[in-house]
Amino acid sequence: MNNLLGLAVLATVVERPMHPYEMATLIRARGKDRDMGVKWGSLYTVVRNLERHGFLAVEETVRQGAHPERTIYRITDAGRAELADWARDLIATPEREQSRFQAGLSVGAVLPPDELAGLLRRRLALLDEDITAQREMLDTARREVPRLFLVEAEYELAVREAEASWVRSFLEELTAGSFPGLDLWRAWHESGRMPPEVAELAERGRTTD
Amino acid sequence: MNNLLGLAVLATVVERPMHPYEMATLIRARGKDRDMGVKWGSLYTVVRNLERHGFLAVEETVRQGAHPERTIYRITDAGRAELADWARDLIATPEREQSRFQAGLSVGAVLPPDELAGLLRRRLALLDEDITAQREMLDTARREVPRLFLVEAEYELAVREAEASWVRSFLEELTAGSFPGLDLWRAWHESGRMPPEVAELAERGRTTD
DNA sequence: CGACGTATACTCGCGAACGAGTATCAGGAT
DNA sequence: ATCCTGATACTCGTTCGCGAGTATACGTCG
DSSP: OHHHHHHHHHHTTTTSSSHHHHHHHHHHTTTTHHHHOOGGGHHHHHHHHHTTTEEEEEEEEEETTSSSOOOEEEEEHHHHHHHHHHHHHHHHHHOOOOHHHHHHHHHHGGGHHHHHHHHHHHHHHHHHHHHHHHHHHHHHHHSSSSOOOOOHHHHHHHHHHHHHHHHHHHHHHHHTTTTTTTTHHHHHHHHSSHHHHHHHOOOOOOOOO | OOOOHHHHHHHHHTTSOHHHHHHHHHHHHHTTTHHHTTOGGHHHHHHHHHTTTTTTEEEEOOOOTTSSOOEEEEEEEEHHHHHHHHHHHHHHOOOOOHHHHHHHHHGGGGGGGHHHHHHHHHHHHHHHHHHHHHHHHHHHHTTTSSSSGGGHHHHHHHHHHHHHHHHHHHHHHHHHHHHTTHHHHHHHTTTSSHHHHHHHTTOOOOOOO
């Protein structure tokens, strides 16, 4: 059980018993699907797993017309406890999460510096668009929704802004030419392959793990 | 092929032909395993996939004593192209990645505000520790490694710092009592369950997707 | 009034990922 | 001389996620 969709399900069904499809609708309406990166294909699997672990229990199964049966679940005491524990853990324990951008940066040297600069400019433009859009959405939402239910969005925005500003400053070093070793770096890419003596330099002083 | 371990493999074997275990050693030595969130159980699967796609080719297979056979791979032209394309994509295209913390925050209301504050304090402490450690590591590394190979670490640090500072400011609002709706929120948790009329408020104005 | 889109509600099977296991060898400690 | 630890090098089986598919009902537009 480390699929975050499970958390969204628990947080939704805690309100009142309901069937999976209704959970999905509510999760979507509250925008939790974004926060959890939900893939709907896993919904029924996840719900069944939660039941297997005793966090949900079947309340009843009803049938309506020729529709398939709907199974209505309710949360158990264990489920409520799990919901709280899960939330506690996610909030209190920072974990090194892998970011695609970081991965990209860590192989950034395989591209010539000027191309890299172009890519970063592109990223920055998209980031800025996204930031304005999100900021606008937040401002709209604040009129109807208490801030309590918007903190995740505020957090996301803050992180995005930090990323944008980091990219901007890196980009400035690249375009101003003040980034150390720029010429050398450009030279490898102009004249074929990277010299192996440089590769050795890539080994970093790794003390902590 | 969207396992980042594959990117690390390509970025390593581009230097010279080698066998999988050697790739693993190099990837670890260069600290790329952190950036990519590598699980070593997938190494051989990933290498075989890269070969299947024509990005790697078998150079030779040697046997040494009673050790299992070692298969030595080299990168192909297609592989080099894929490496560059992959890097380009990761760098230029920002993507909404799901963060555990954000998920936690988005169900933060299931915890009473004072407990949440405690958890955030704990997170902040751990974050601060981590930040100092990383900063120190970076400073050490900078003495031996060109900055070009440290940008990912600089980026990571910047993001961490932004997170810490967001948490700090949220925490201040909570402890100073200036967070809107604090009393109401506290009241639900003291007196049983969350009133359903509040749940309705959680639906946010969702325009963009 | 029929046809087409969209919401409702759920199932299935492939396939990637990865934890755990296996087996050999080198070198230092006892 | 033998034990043990840690590095070398790779395999396997299970689990889980999830994309794609299925089938009915409802509304609406021409």
